[in-house]
């Protein structure tokens with residue numbers, strides 16, 4: 001299975017810290033401060049925890065969208081190396097979508113909004129708005145350097161690099177155009193966040209229309225979310241062969257809305273299934289996400305045929321491979337493709353009887369039934385055990401909990417972990 005959009009480091013901020021917060025409240029009061037407080041060793045443990053969970057969940061390839069300020073501070077290089085070492089050692093395919101932000105001229109309504117949501121959490125060590133800001137040329141130079149060092153274009157590659165403007169609002173016109181050119185010139189891909197919440201759609205043009213106007217859209221472009229898009233936006237994605245990542249769990253958890261996926265697939269837009277933020281999902285579990293992806297659109301459209309079980313399975317596999325531009329190599333079991341396989345045990349009461357395997361996978365599994373994962377012909381998860389991580393991190397769970405507690409404390413989030421029983425939200 002292929003996860004075309006996730007944020008690995010968020011994993012230390014999950015477990016009930018961000019409950020009931022909407023996107024910007026969670027983003028600026030929980031997610032960014034947590035990652036800002038993490039050391040290279042914290043990132044290594046977070047990456048190992050992510051890899052252990054992802055492999056147990058049957059993921060062989062994932063696209064990481066790292067936090068945007070992990071490019072400029074002194075520790076960034078150590079953090080990058082720590083992350084990539086963990087993925088390499090665990091044996092799953094990683095695509096590192098190096099993020100950048102080159103626009104300090106964010107619309108005043110958005111700046112005000114961020115000011116309002118951060119003001120209510122005075123104890124939090126908020127990330128300075130300029131911590132991640134760079135000039136367009138400097139960002140391109142840095143990402144070119146990361147690409148030159150870590151992008152392996154060969155078919156058996158387990159490490160590739162994309163370029164990722166953080167989102168439509170924090171990248172300039174030039175930055176978005178340059179990202180598209182970067183991807184074209186180096187035969188890689190580019191990804192950004194688009195139209196996740198109603199708050200972001202604020203201009204004369206929709207996000208997708210704007211991205212079309214600055215020449216960002218195209219077969220090498222992957223847009224995460226596209227929740228608040230209309231039919232015209234979807235036609236633009238179809239006409240330009242722009243890919244979309246559907247992240248149903250974070251959209252549900254943060255109350256962002258329901259992406260019009262059935263309309264996208266009717267227009268033959270390629271839609272992959274992403275896990276997005278481990279602190280807004282709160283799991284890395286594509287089998288479970290398939291169930292949500294198949295069900296929420298049925299309720300939303302009042303149409304029991306809106307998303308079929310087979311389409312949900314395609315979104316987690318072959319459509320994910322199409323999303324990342326590697327359908328010739330990955331995403332289905334065919335002669336000549338890379339040997340990436342996820343074996344699902346079927347001998348469970350809840351999977352019996354089974355008359356249609358796609359339906360059983362989408363609607364009956366819990367996610368723990370995966371017993372073996374093979375990546376590039378190598379067994380990387382065997383009967384629930386990821387040998388590499390088991391060996392290097394014999395106390396992974398205790399160490400992850402300890403580091404999470406320490407990071408949250410350094411970030412000023414203690415009060416969020418000392419929550420009283422809350423039957424009615426006050427947020």
Ligand code: FE
Pocket residue numbers: 005006007065193224276277
């Ligand atoms: Fe995201």
